[in-house]
Amino acid sequence: MLDHFDMLASIYDRLIGPPDTERLRRLLKLPTSGWLLDGGGGTGRVSSRLNGLVDNIVISDLSLRMLQKTPAGIVRGVCTHVEHLPFGDDLFDRILVVDALHHFCDQRHALADLLRVLKPGGRLVVEEPDFNHKGVKLLALAEKMFLMRSHFHTPQQIRDMIVSDGYTAKIETDGRYTAWVVVDK
Numbered sequence: 001m002l003d004h005f006d007m008l009a010s011i012y013d014r015l016i017g018p019p020d021t022e023r024l025r026r027l028l029k030l031p032t033s034g035w036l037l038d039g040g041g042g043t044g045r046v047s048s049r050l051n052g053l054v055d056n057i058v059i060s061d062l063s064l065r066m067l068q069k070t071p072a073g074i075v076r077g078v079c080t081h082v083e084h085l086p087f088g089d090d091l092f093d094r095i096l097v098v099d100a101l102h103h104f105c106d107q108r109h110a111l112a113d114l115l116r117v118l119k120p121g122g123r124l125v126v127e128e129p130d131f132n133h134k135g136v137k138l139l140a141l142a143e144k145m146f147l148m149r150s151h152f153h154t155p156q157q158i159r160d161m162i163v164s165d166g167y168t169a170k171i172e173t174d175g176r177y178t179a180w181v182v183v184d185k
Contacts, residue, residue, distance in 0.1 A: 019046040019098060019127075020178075027125045027172070027182055030054060034093030039082045039114055040100025044070035047096060051075075054094060060085060082110040087117045095124040102128060102152045108161045115165060118185045130155055130179040155179035 024046065028036075030053040038047035041059035048071045051057065057075040060082055061067050067077035080086055082097075083106050095114050104110040111126075118124055131137065131152040144150070153161075155171045158181045162169040172180045 019049060020174075021046075021049045023180070024096065024098075024125065024127070025050065025053060027123075027180055028094050028096060029123060030094070032093055034119075035091065036094040036096060037085075037087075037092040037114075037117065038075070039085075039095060039097040039110070040103060041075075041096070041098070042066035042069075042100075044075045044077075046098045048074050050096075058092075081105065083113055085113050085117050089116055090119045091117050093119055093122050095122070096127075097125070098127045099129065101126055101158065102150045105149070107151065107153065107158075108164075111158075111161050112165055115162070115167060115183065115185060118183075120185055122185050124183040124185070126158060126181040126183075128153070128155065128158065128179055128181070130173060130177055131157075133177050135177055155181055 030050060033055050035056045035058065036047060036054040038057065038059045040061055041047050042061050042063065043066050044059050047057045047059060051074045058078060059067060059070055059075050060078045060080050062081055064079045067079055070077050082104050095118050101107055114124055131154045159169040159171055162183055167183050169181050169183045
């Protein structure tokens with residue numbers, strides 16, 4: 001199977017615009033002590049910008065080439081499916097998933113496993129393109145044409161997956177193309 005992220009690893013950070021670090025900082029309630037997991041975090045493009053706002057950062061990603069681009073000394077990388085995280089229960093104080101959920105093989109299972117490794121009192125923030133917008137629907141079509149295995153959901157559908165596991169989730173949007181689903185455990 002074609003691995004788009006292994007192919008894009010060397011130029012990925014230049015292709016994708018900078019994250020909204022201030023919004024993520026607010027949504028994650030940073031700074032805080034403890035561990036942050038960046039699920040599907042690739043090169044560390046987002047979580048490396050949060051360095052110093054949390055004690056330790058771990059990135060999980062399926063692309064080893066993406067993980068090899070993470071900044072040395074700032075983060076630790078683990079090559080794994082987010083649906084089968086190799087961590088014990090209740091380990092992470094904060095979990096972040098930015099523009100990656102639609103790439104996971106089984107989003108419902110991935111969310112359940114992310115919540116499994118989140119400590120009680122911890123917070124999960126999922127940032128995704130808002131599939132309610134036509135521009136995002138065109139992006140989804142383009143990813144299908146490039147044979148990516150993407151499966152986009154509306155923010156409401158993501159929230160519903162989380163709620164079905166017994167958690168409460170809220171949605172924040174920028175009114176344009178991005179939505180954030182926030183869960184406190």
